[in-house]
Amino acid sequence: xxxxxxxxKKRRSTTKSAPKGKRPVGxxxxxxxxxxxxxxxxxxxxxxxxxxxxxxxxxxxxITQWGRVHPEFSLxxxxxxxxxxxxxxARAIIVGSGAGGPGAGGMIQFALKNLxxxxxxxxxxxxxxxxxxxxxxxxxxxxxxxxxxxLLKEV
Numbered sequence: 322x323x324x325x326x327x328x329x330k331k332r333r334s335t336t337k338s339a340p341k342g343k344r345p346v347g348x349x350x351x352x353x354x355x356x357x358x359x360x361x362x363x364x365x366x367x368x369x370x371x372x373x374x375x376x377x378x379x380x381x382x383x384i385t386q387w388g389r390v391h392p393e394f395s396l397x398x399x400x401x402x403x404x405x406x407x408x409x410x411a412r413a414i415i416v417g418s419g420a421g422g423p424g425a426g427g428m429i430q431f432a433l434k435n436l437x438x439x440x441x442x443x444x445x446x447x448x449x450x451x452x453x454x455x456x457x458x459x460x461x462x463x464x465x466x467x468x469x470x471x472l473l474k475e476v
Contacts (some may be wrong), residue, residue: 351379352387357397364401368409369436373401406437 341461356377365375371381388395409432433441 350387351383352394354390354391355389357394360368360397360401363405364405365408367405367412367432369396369405370401402436406433406440409433409436 336386348429358374359377360370363376364370368376370384384398406415408416409429412421412425413433415421416429421429430441434443
């Protein structure tokens, strides 16, 4: 009976440059510069980066990796996100004018918050007036009543 194999951590392989005359290490990348414009065009229809990744047969993580390695692809990612946001804003205008079925408004809201979150976010503004003091949570009822009487006298 053979001894069980020791589990090894899986390494993420990417092609690394090799010294002259030697072959590169790792699996070759499937990146193609044509993906920059293809991604922007695809996302103009309202699709996400994940949708584009599925369209070309790679994972969403691969899209992120390509953006880290290829500056032109990173710029295309930003343009694609903006294009997807614009597509959903156009749909919002149509739905806002009375078109669209049940749930259309909620779907558009969800898409815009996720695809164009910098511009489409629920904002909450909190203002405080006066002084905030800490109260010991181990205060007895008598101590609390005494503090309350003191505070009421100050008002």
